[in-house]
Amino acid sequence: MLPQEIIRKKRNGEALSPEEINEFVGALSSGTLSEGQVGAFAMAVWFRGMDKAETVALTLAMARSGDTLTWSGIGRPVADKHSTGGVGDNVSLMLAPIAAACGLAVPMISGRGLGHTGGTLDKLESIPGYTITPDAQRFRKVVDEVGCAIIGQTGSLAPADRRLYAVRDITATVDSVPLITASILSKKLAAGLETLVLDVKVGNGAFMTSRKEAETLARSLVDVANGAGVSTSALITDMNEPLADAAGNVVELRNCLDFLGGRKTGTRLETVVLAFAAEMLVRSGIAGSLADGEATARRAVTSGEAAERFARMVHGLGGPADLLDQPDKHLSSAPVQLPVRAARDGVLAGCDARAIGVGVIDLGGGRRRADDRIDHRVGFSGILPLGTPVQQGDAIAIVHASDGPSAEKAASEFSAHYLIADEMPDPPAVIVARL
Known part of the structure; x- marks a missing residue:
């Protein structure tokens, strides 16, 4: 198998056979593919997609790439x-x-x-x-x-x-x-x-x-x-x-x-x-x-x-x-904790949740590279839910940071990710649908 041929085929929008997928996954699990080849394959799939048969084949090949567990005799539904x-x-x-x-x-x-x-x-x-x-x-x-x-x-x-x-x-x-x-x-x-x-x-x-x-x-x-x-x-x-x-x-x-x-x-x-x-x-x-x-x-x-x-x-x-x-005996705490203040009176009416997740990464609590070490202490706590009435200066969250400048920057950005309005729109249902 030439990995670049499988990548080329998927890049061009062609369907991969189960045999091709099995071979590629085998090389993936054995470590014989370069990181560039793995990334190119993932990007080709991102752009071109896979049909149901390809997705089933990929799922089963990855599941079978190592050991599988059995739970006979456990006496409980698994x-x-x-x-x-x-x-x-x-x-x-x-x-x-x-x-x-x-x-x-x-x-x-x-x-x-x-x-x-x-x-x-x-x-x-x-x-x-x-x-x-x-x-x-x-x-x-x-x-x-x-x-x-x-x-x-x-x-x-x-x-x-x-x-x-x-x-x-x-x-x-x-x-x-x-x-x-x-x-x-x-x-x-x-x-x-x-x-x-x-x-x-x-x-x-x-x-x-x-x-x-x-x-x-x-x-x-x-x-x-x-x-x-x-x-x-x-x-x-x-x-x-x-x-x-x-x-x-x-x-x-x-x-x-x-x-x-x-x-x-x-x-x-x-x-x-x-x-x-x-x-x-x-x-x-x-x-x-x-x-x-x-x-x-x-x-x-x-x-x-x-x-x-x-x-x-x-x-x-x-x-x-x-x-x-x-x-408190076992869980570490960040050395700096700083409130995020409401910019005005009103109701918390919307937020950019993705940006808050990125904010955790910026504080050091997530990874930019696969081998990055993370700071488990940092993040945000006390986040008020949407629909909460606030007055200017109220704490809408607490930043947990490793140092003062990081805390100040995170607090400023967190505040910018929230919309404070005069009225709260109807909130979405937390359970949207069941399939």
Whole structure:
């Protein structure tokens, strides 16, 4: 196989055969392709797309590029959820332990930040000692005993995706439907799931900015996953403002602890978390209706059972046993914290969520190159939701930065990303559609 011939063929808009895709993915996982060739292939797909048959072939080839997991004898339905990425989207951190507390096994294979969006693994690496790449025996033990484990791709699990994922992040090829579909589902197929629920974000803070784009991606994901034997549904959710009231790594982890402690009720974040928990429970046969599933999930939070599962997962994967009781002992804080002040009286009526995600990267909390080290401490907290009345000088967020000049710059830019109006337009529904 000549990689450049496959790249040329896709560049010219021709369909690739399963054999060509298998050969290219094999070379990708073995490391025999240059980074330039990987980037050129991703860009050719971004411009020319792939039909359904090509996307299925790419997904299956990437899933089979390494080991696949099996969960026979675990005694629980095996389920997972995946998000296409947004700003302040830390749903997975709470959802996995909630689902585990409700009777599911959740072997969650997550990723790092991609483009302007935060990564679940980067947030978990804020916890001292947390092992994101445990060996298979430890991963299985934690899922068996706790019910959930959130980890990253090991070298043996979908290795082709791991390399392609890193290159997409730095070549502006993140928002390609075939590449997103194959990346997400290859990990999920390799993880041995029975059911899957997908969170497809839409809005100015998502990769899919229009509902049409989001529905196209959701349909691709659902069709390919169901075609591969995993019972799958998708919710399209709004991403026109940060989902949580924090964006960053440590700050979103602290937000997770507050949520599991029952201190984030009545928020958009709670609506999304409970909706996905209900979807997982119904699809897995534990709940008979979405209403029953949501009530079951809510009890898992209010009883403290979900928080306990999270604590046990953290400790089982190498983190401190007392994280929930003493977070300040273990989680680092940025040396500079600066309020972002409202520029005028009015109502927070709109924001550029993507720009806020980029702001986290500018502070050092994300990557510009695949090998960049990130500062887990930085980001934004206390972000007020749209629709909040404010007076000039009120704090609409808090910047967490490594130094004063960075904090001042981030605060000025954050303020510019918000529209303060005399009246609030009708807010969009947080759950836009279900497929």
